[in-house]
Amino acid sequence: MKYKALTAIAVALSLPMAAFADADDDTLVVNDEITMVTKAAAPAHVADVLDEVMSGWHFRSDETQALQKDDFENPAMVFVDQAIEAWETVDGSEGKSCASCHDDVETSMKGVRAVYPKWNEQAGELRTMAMQINDCRENQMGAKKWKYTGGDMAAMEALISVQSRGMPVNVAIDGPVQAIWEKGKEMYYTRTGQLELSCANCHEDSYGMMIRADHLSQGQINGFPTYRLKNAKLNTVHARFKGCVRDTRAETYKPGSDDFIALELYVASRGNGLSVEGPSVRN
Amino acid sequence: MEFSRRETLAMGLGAAVLTALPFRVIAAAEDKIAEFTGGADLADTGVELTAPEIAENGNTVPISVNAPGATAILVLATGNPTPGVATFNFGPGAASQSASTRIRLAGTQDVVAVAKLADGSFAKASAAVKVTIGGCGG
Amino acid sequence: MASGVKPRVKVPKKAAAGEAVTIKTLISHKMESGQRKDKEGNVIPRSIINRFTCEFNGAMVIDVTMEPAISTNPYVEFEATVPEAGDFKFTWYDDDGSVYDESKSIKIA
Numbered sequence: 001m002k003y004k005a006l007t008a009i010a011v012a013l014s015l016p017m018a019a020f021a022d023a024d025d026d027t028l029v030v031n032d033e034i035t036m037v038t039k040a041a042a043p044a045h046v047a048d049v050l051d052e053v054m055s056g057w058h059f060r061s062d063e064t065q066a067l068q069k070d071d072f073e074n075p076a077m078v079f080v081d082q083a084i085e086a087w088e089t090v091d092g093s094e095g096k097s098c099a100s101c102h103d104d105v106e107t108s109m110k111g112v113r114a115v116y117p118k119w120n121e122q123a124g125e126l127r128t129m130a131m132q133i134n135d136c137r138e139n140q141m142g143a144k145k146w147k148y149t150g151g152d153m154a155a156m157e158a159l160i161s162v163q164s165r166g167m168p169v170n171v172a173i174d175g176p177v178q179a180i181w182e183k184g185k186e187m188y189y190t191r192t193g194q195l196e197l198s199c200a201n202c203h204e205d206s207y208g209m210m211i212r213a214d215h216l217s218q219g220q221i222n223g224f225p226t227y228r229l230k231n232a233k234l235n236t237v238h239a240r241f242k243g244c245v246r247d248t249r250a251e252t253y254k255p256g257s258d259d260f261i262a263l264e265l266y267v268a269s270r271g272n273g274l275s276v277e278g279p280s281v282r283n
Numbered sequence: 284m285e286f287s288r289r290e291t292l293a294m295g296l297g298a299a300v301l302t303a304l305p306f307r308v309i310a311a312a313e314d315k316i317a318e319f320t321g322g323a324d325l326a327d328t329g330v331e332l333t334a335p336e337i338a339e340n341g342n343t344v345p346i347s348v349n350a351p352g353a354t355a356i357l358v359l360a361t362g363n364p365t366p367g368v369a370t371f372n373f374g375p376g377a378a379s380q381s382a383s384t385r386i387r388l389a390g391t392q393d394v395v396a397v398a399k400l401a402d403g404s405f406a407k408a409s410a411a412v413k414v415t416i417g418g419c420g421g
Numbered sequence: 422m423a424s425g426v427k428p429r430v431k432v433p434k435k436a437a438a439g440e441a442v443t444i445k446t447l448i449s450h451k452m453e454s455g456q457r458k459d460k461e462g463n464v465i466p467r468s469i470i471n472r473f474t475c476e477f478n479g480a481m482v483i484d485v486t487m488e489p490a491i492s493t494n495p496y497v498e499f500e501a502t503v504p505e506a507g508d509f510k511f512t513w514y515d516d517d518g519s520v521y522d523e524s525k526s527i528k529i530a
Contacts, residue, residue, distance in 0.1 A: 061339045072431045075343075075494050078449040081427060213415030229340035232493035247419050283339035343492045360490050364456055367488035371499075374481025378441030378500035382483065385492040387454070 022208045023058035031071055034166040040273035045173060049204055055274055056217035056282055064229065067281040076158055076227035076279035079234050083159035086152065092143025101140060106163055113164040113276050117265045119176045126177050128261055129157050130236070148256040154225045154234035161225065161278030169222050169276055171268045184266025187259065193250030220271040223280025234279060237264055312359045312366040316397055319357045320405045329406030330356065330398035341388040341414040349381035350398035350406065356380070362392025388414050426450050428523040430511055435530040436503040444475065447496045448513050448521065454489035470495050472514040478507035503527055
């Protein structure tokens, strides 16, 4: 670790913090049933820069970690309950609900979260889960699209994610999506904003260190959507990206834009091998 | 640096204003305790309060209270705009006089629990919780 | 009635007679503290769950008075004695006058 003098003083002043200055070694088992892989050998395409990929869960306090170990303790499950109702609710001109086509969410959505964003051959485009959900709403149900980062969307993403919990993230980065993946990678390493920070500056070069009182993680998105204590709601990947880019004091990209879709694919691929955790709990 | 008499007075006034607010808040907590106990003495043992030393976010801070045999436990956050948090009243169906909940803390402060014990006496426990300010607003 | 309010309760399905069981409860509610302001600077009025009670076969287990310092989606965990088979009744009281309830039965193993 290359602490500068000031950082060292700051750390010394907040001594109790030093106790959790690195990722911890705890094990995440949800509901005493699902053992999560929260540390894994880095996938080949990031092995040149990281030895190990780690879930953001390891960078949180014991109290925050505990909230994710039991579905009753996990406040995100309130929203999953709401999405179960939405799954069964008919909406739009076609008189259909999600269940009309996809039946039981537990079987039909198993494994889905683990492979998104995913290439859609028929449409000839890379689709995030949010895009796929809205495509269903618009073209199958004849219903209004949901706001990309809104509460309905986040809750539905959480419900779908629950069905893949414990399965390894495994997004494809080759074939038709390779160019998009390359674009995402370039974005990840490009400094933006008045602070001239790239994603990598914080989440690759500095994870484990403190940024003021925040413990920097690798910025993995295997736990999304994530319930944040700070706003007491589910947060989507693109909303979080927007917050990060804004923090570099840059004009942010729009949630749902091609830029953020490319970035999502790249960031998701950095977590290949980690378990799907969503909906996770973070600070 | 030299200060004129007038400047010194002004500074004193400023300091008085600065300190007045916390005093008022703590006084409000003391009023709440007095209301609960009727001004009785507070023992140091008989109630346990568990809270994290450092809270990652003041929005959701897990706390637990435990006071064997108590009929009620009052919980206060002395540094919040209003100190009240909760009062747990235990009935005959309670297997223990303990409970856990999640609370909001406006900043670093002492959380206080006061229990009314089986014999009608009162006990107090407090825990200092540091509330951190995040680095990333997003 | 505030929107999206939904109680959740976790009670074991059975217990031995006289056993102490842990009960977890949560209700989805914003718990608007009355301290926040909207974009125009007006105070957003307080709207919280101000009381939660649990009874077993009519006997009081716990009665909690809640203030705005209780977090969004209020969570309460406590222990109850189960002397015989019966029903737990849970009740939440909203500032707006709404009352939400839920019940769970428990068997003797």
